[in-house]
Structures are given as C-alpha cells and as structure tokens.
Amino acid sequence: MHYLKIAILVAILIPNLQGCFPLVAAGAGAGVLMAEDRRTGGIYLEDENIELKANSRISEHVKETSHIEVTSYNRNVLLTGETPTETLKQEIETIARGVPSVQSVTNEIVIARPSALSSRSNDAYITSKVKARFVDASRFRANYVKVVTENGTVFLLGLVKHQEAEDATEIARSTSGVLKVVKVFEYID
Known part of the structure; x- marks a missing residue:
C-alpha cells in the first residue's frame, strides 16, 4: 500500500515538474561555473x-x-x-x-555605426574558437579567462596569474580571425 501511494504521488507530480527541469539544469550549470571560477x-x-x-x-x-x-x-x-x-x-x-x-x-x-549581424556572428565564432583553444592547450582552466570579441578585437578578462595571462594572450593572438588582443586582467600573483 505504501508503494502504491508513492507511485500515485510521483504520477501526479511528474507532469507538474517537467517545466522545472530546464531551471534546475540551468541552476546546476551555473553552480558548476561558479565552483570553477576564482570569483566568490x-x-x-x-x-x-x-x-x-x-x-x-x-x-x-x-x-x-x-x-x-x-x-x-x-x-x-x-x-x-x-x-x-x-x-x-x-x-x-x-x-x-x-x-x-x-x-x-x-x-x-x-x-562608428552599429556593427552588422554578420560581424557579430563572426565575433561569436572567434570567441568560441579562442575558448576551445584554451581548453585544448590545457595551460590553465579555461573559465579563468572570460573572452569578449568585438569587430575582431578580443578582450580578455579574469583573475589570473601573470603566466596565465601571457598564455591566454598568446593563444588568442594566434587564433585565426583575431585582429587585436586587449588584456583587461586583474593579477593575483
């Protein structure tokens, strides 16, 4: 009888919780990002x-x-x-x-005039390439450095050690499509 009550309760609750799954998953994803971040x-x-x-x-x-x-x-x-x-x-x-x-x-x-959607799409592609190269290089945790790209200029932000900053800058500069790299780091060493 006890198992029947639990089964009925689950059957009633599951349809009501389906809309919550993306929120729970997004919350869990943000939690992982925060755990891997140097910021509190x-x-x-x-x-x-x-x-x-x-x-x-x-x-x-x-x-x-x-x-x-x-x-x-x-x-x-x-x-x-x-x-x-x-x-x-x-x-x-x-x-x-x-x-x-x-x-x-x-x-x-x-x-300047606002950039075209095609330029912004290219910037998003450059950002993803730089981030992927950070992961491939394995010189530092990729999420220690935030990457923002605007008109082919890559901006690097983060709480980093000097060597991590140099590695990130070198990787970004050597990524195809990057015209310029601007460091906006805070150093922790």
Missing part, C-alpha cells in the same frame, strides 16, 4: 546583476543608435561596441559607472 559566488552573481542593470539603463538611453555590450568581471565593467558620437560614448560610461557595486569601467566603445 556572491561576486559572480553581483557581476550578472551589474550586467543586467547596466544593459537595461544603457539600452533605454541609446535606443537603436548604438550597439553596446556590457561585461562585468569582479565588479570591473568592460564596455564594447559602437556608438555614433564621443558624447554618447561618455554618457554610456557615466551610466555604467552609476550602477551600484561597479568598481571601475574600461570604455572600449568605438565611434
């Missing part, structure tokens, strides 16, 4: 929050005149993308600096 779990989540708030505030301000990417690593913000004027570039930086918990802002926005 709190800082990792704070970086996610900084990105969400900054992106929201910036997109309200620039509408469709610009293409801006906000990346936060250890509460240090990297701004990349394109905007039509120097004034707007500085306004975007001011908005990012105004987000709570932001320690510093590196403004790498260029004055």
